[in-house]
Amino acid sequence: MAIFAKSHVPQFSMDVYQNEYLPEGGREVNAIVTVTSTGGGTAGSAAAPVYARGQGPSAAVALMVDCSGSMDYPPTKMRNARDATAAAIDTLRDGTHFAVIGGTHVAKEVYPGGGRLAVADPATREQAKQALRRLSAGGGTAIGTWLRLADRLLNSADVTIRHGILLTDGRNEHESPQDLRAALDACAGRFTCDARGVGTDWEVKEVTGIASALLGTADIVADPAGLAADFTRMMETAMGKEVADVSLRVWTPVGTAIRFVKQVAPTVEDLTARRTEAGPRAGDYPTGSWGDESRDYHLCVEVPAAGLGQEMLAARVSLVVPQADGSAQNLGAQGLVRAVWTDDMTASTSINPQVAHYTGQAELAQAIKQGLDLRKAGDFDGATAKLGRAVQLANASGNADTAKLLAKVVDVVDAATGTVRLKTKVAEADEMTLETRSTKTVRVKK
Numbered sequence: 001m002a003i004f005a006k007s008h009v010p011q012f013s014m015d016v017y018q019n020e021y022l023p024e025g026g027r028e029v030n031a032i033v034t035v036t037s038t039g040g041g042t043a044g045s046a047a048a049p050v051y052a053r054g055q056g057p058s059a060a061v062a063l064m065v066d067c068s069g070s071m072d073y074p075p076t077k078m079r080n081a082r083d084a085t086a087a088a089i090d091t092l093r094d095g096t097h098f099a100v101i102g103g104t105h106v107a108k109e110v111y112p113g114g115g116r117l118a119v120a121d122p123a124t125r126e127q128a129k130q131a132l133r134r135l136s137a138g139g140g141t142a143i144g145t146w147l148r149l150a151d152r153l154l155n156s157a158d159v160t161i162r163h164g165i166l167l168t169d170g171r172n173e174h175e176s177p178q179d180l181r182a183a184l185d186a187c188a189g190r191f192t193c194d195a196r197g198v199g200t201d202w203e204v205k206e207v208t209g210i211a212s213a214l215l216g217t218a219d220i221v222a223d224p225a226g227l228a229a230d231f232t233r234m235m236e237t238a239m240g241k242e243v244a245d246v247s248l249r250v251w252t253p254v255g256t257a258i259r260f261v262k263q264v265a266p267t268v269e270d271l272t273a274r275r276t277e278a279g280p281r282a283g284d285y286p287t288g289s290w291g292d293e294s295r296d297y298h299l300c301v302e303v304p305a306a307g308l309g310q311e312m313l314a315a316r317v318s319l320v321v322p323q324a325d326g327s328a329q330n331l332g333a334q335g336l337v338r339a340v341w342t343d344d345m346t347a348s349t350s351i352n353p354q355v356a357h358y359t360g361q362a363e364l365a366q367a368i369k370q371g372l373d374l375r376k377a378g379d380f381d382g383a384t385a386k387l388g389r390a391v392q393l394a395n396a397s398g399n400a401d402t403a404k405l406l407a408k409v410v411d412v413v414d415a416a417t418g419t420v421r422l423k424t425k426v427a428e429a430d431e432m433t434l435e436t437r438s439t440k441t442v443r444v445k446k
Contacts, residue, residue: 012333013036016032020337029303030300032297037290039292059096059162060097062153064107068169070137070169078135082133086128091231091235091239092235104139107142107148109149110135161244162192163289165231166193167196167227168202170201184213197221219436222429222433246321249318252282258272262298265441271287271297274286314338364397368438369438370386371383371390384422387409391403391406391418402438405433
């Protein structure tokens with residue numbers, strides 16, 4: 001069944017939530033910037049073409065399927081991976097360019113082959129599914145080679161959206177971490193990629209690292225039987241993407257410094273180090289591809305100290321799509337972050353609810369990560385303290401999904417105070433699920 005995108009021009013909007021009041025000598029300004037895209041279509045202006053009915057923007061998708069030897073244990077794993085890939089192929093919109101890659105210690109073109117991409121229609125979808133039946137398990141794992149082949153194939157087509165879906169069941173044992181890092185650096189900004197680990201023999205930091213570098217999602221599919229549903233959802237989301245390479249452009253006046261820029265919903269992702277300069281006092285932070293969705297960003301700016309009653313523009317935030325000639329297309333949404341110095345103690349000491357909420361969500365993600373690392377290292381007191389704090393934060397913010405995952409790793413004595421005991425026995429899948437999903441946040445209750 002082909003999924004059709006809506007054929008309208010997307011509209012981007014931006015809302016800024018902050019307490020702009022600072023006490024005398026105050027220098028740190030925090031704001032939550034909510035970016036929303038609605039209406040669907042193609043990159044950003046009223047002049048943008050509207051696609052023919054039933055057609056979304058041009059897209060290319062590479063499906064990377066782990067075919068290493070471990071995919072045969074149990075044999076149902078390889079069968080489920082083939083079925084899941086077939087389900088994803090069925091979800092491709094007509095006209096989408098696509099390829100299937102079999103990944104071992106080398107990357108092989110499974111379909112269509114010859115360094116090309118196929119164009120999705122009933123015939124090519126059927127041919128691709130026939131080719132999948134020939135996939136068998138054997139060999140090692142070198143994920144960097146899969147990504148580099150996907151990059152070559154995806155960039156052979158003149159399309160708007162380029163996306164990868166990567167499935168692995170094991171650790172990346174047949175290339176060095178430096179080789180994988182180099183492949184990710186080479187692919188970053190060229191395509192987005194969702195990564196999935198199936199079973200429990202893969203490395204969480206590898207899979208989440210791939211998704212993070214390539215601005216996609218990461219998740220665990222502990223039971224291979226769940227792969228087809230997950231692949232279908234991933235492909236539906238990919239087919240709904242309509243604007244690629246969107247950047248958050250942040251301009252700040254003389255004397256200010258950006259402390260950090262983080263995505264804080266739907267997941268925590270620190271973008272600070274990914275800044276590329278964009279003219280005097282402006283920098284671009286990549287956000288990847290957008291469909292109909294809303295995301296939240298936390299911006300922290302250090303401003304020069306000023307006298308009471310003074311005010312200034314601390315930052316101006318806009319959305320742009322960088323063009324090949326070095327210029328940028330502005331997507332029309334803008335947000336202003338302000339600073340006002342006051343001697344009103346009530347005004348200057350109140351924390352904006354959005355800022356407080358997401359500061360807690362970022363701390364929650366960090367506490368889970370540190371707690372699980374300490375548990376693995378055998379520091380059970382340290383792990384109990386960190387995971388207890390995580391339980392307290394999840395409870396206070398209403399993050400029920402994360403609270404449920406935590407309850408599989410610790411016995412919760414009192415959620416409000418974060419009093420917990422480490423469970424003596426934890427299923428590996430439960431621990432890996434908590435680690436993989438630790439950065440998922442809940443939005444502020446309006």
